[in-house]
Amino acid sequence: MIRTSLAVLVIDENRIRASIIEAGLREAGHERVTVIHDVSGIARRIAEIEPDVIVIDLENPNRDMLENMFQLSRAVKRPIAMFVDRSDQASIEAAVDAGVSAYVVDGLRQERVKPILDMAVSRFNAFSRMARELEEARSELESRKVIDRAKGILMKSRGLTEEAAYTLLRKTAMNQNRKISDIAQSLVTAAGLLGPAEDE
């Protein structure tokens, strides 16, 4: 017997993450994948798509509306339930930890759905990691900029070389048990308050 491929609907307001999941599902051989970013008019879309599996991010504030619709709406021809298998607590925990949930139509066998949920979980985790790394890189860049400005202020007001200015910042940070970027930020703020702009 030939298995028809599952229709998967991904509801995620985050377009980048949604496309990462979509790509993952397509790589895994799922051709019938639809991505929705905005839930307005979703009942009609569900009626058109007739999804077997719905993957949704937990940040979505419309989850309560969606759950209610899955149970009640005439547009949803087949009852849709949350993907819950009590015997697989670890998988449920992994999903909630990753920030994703899945709903499936009644009667769909668990082994056909689990790979989809596992895929979503791993892609959600990869996305979080990527977002975290980007944030770290961004704040690293910000710190470097503020340290450069603080060095400039010290070089100008105290006649220090760049190296001496940096050493002074580092020593102060160590003595106060704070980060160099914090000390630099304090210095830049204080300089802004006390005198004419140093470097603007």
Place this chain on the structure above:
Amino acid sequence: MGAEHQITAGFMPLFDSAVLVAAGELGFAAREGIDLTLHRETSWANIRDRIAIGHFDLAHMLGPMPLACNLGLTPLASETIVPFSLGLGGNCVTISNAVWAGMAAHGAVPDLDPARAGAALGAFIRERAAAGRDPLRFAVVHPHSGHNYELRYWLAACGIDPSREIEIVIVPPPFMADALAAGRIDGYCVGEPWNSAAVAAGIGHIVTVKALLWRNSPEKVIGVRKAWAEQSPEALAALLRALHHSARWCQDPANRDELAAVMAQRGFLGLPPVVQMPILTGRLRLGGGAELDIEDFFVPFDKAANFPWKSHSLWFYTQMVRWGHVAHTPENLAIARDCYRPDLYRSALKPLGVALPGANAKVEGALKVATPVGSAGASLVLGPDGFFDGQIFDPDEIDAYIAGQSRR
């Protein structure tokens, strides 16, 4: 040294999470030896899921939500108990300007009187039906919510069938006013500040309030994972004491500005103090220039507001039965009765000499005026607790009450 108890709690960014938020932010929890971590959530479904898998020990919840969990009405639910109520009242019914105009043509005036407003709405609904127009669409925040049940109660008591003559949909609270402005819904029942928000934007009218539909009636509660409560009785008792002190502080009008400033922070309600004033003062702008002071509009502490009355839990159960959410069976009735836990409230607060009610349930609707009651140790004033239609709910006569309820 760290705190004696680590407790993790979830909440939704609604004003009636204030007692829980203030317990964490203003030191009431710390004074009871609790390190209370608060997590802001985006849906009730998330709160349910995170309680179920143990991310949260307890959470700010809709009053009927723990019943729905225990009655098996929701997926991934774990057994949840209610040892503390977060306050009474706080909700309104808001409608679009167009519906208000239609109601006004049938005798509605801006006095919030539920019977008069309901009669006018009913006449407008039938006029629309006769003209072949679509039914009005109302929104509530969740099917298992006080909002859904009080909206339906009001409409049914006014002769409107809430399942046939209108449509009821689910919309998250912060989106209500936008949905009303865009014409996707014609009205809604939600907690503050989302009613005053529509009035301030000039897009809606408040037509009645929870405090007039059922005086001093239950709204949000603290839902606790039963397994955690059983493992950590001392932590739970300490938390209930902290919540008690927090609620007393929240009730004091002298603390309004400070409470509003706490709730205004981005991590909590995240809305400026000025929009929190209607719920704090009970003075509402209704739309069209009308203003009204509502007695007991939202009660976070007085009137035994924190006591988890079994009669409140059982009334929610009667409404779940009424609207087909659950079958009335002896087993389900027992689950509903066991969900709210006044025994835990009593045992945690008795050592403080707090005024405690003499019984665990009361006849709802029996108190026509505020009434001092006999209580253990200190003085306590209850009620009034009347329903606007004069009905009485006696939890000892629950079969008769359920049998007497119409579906319209």
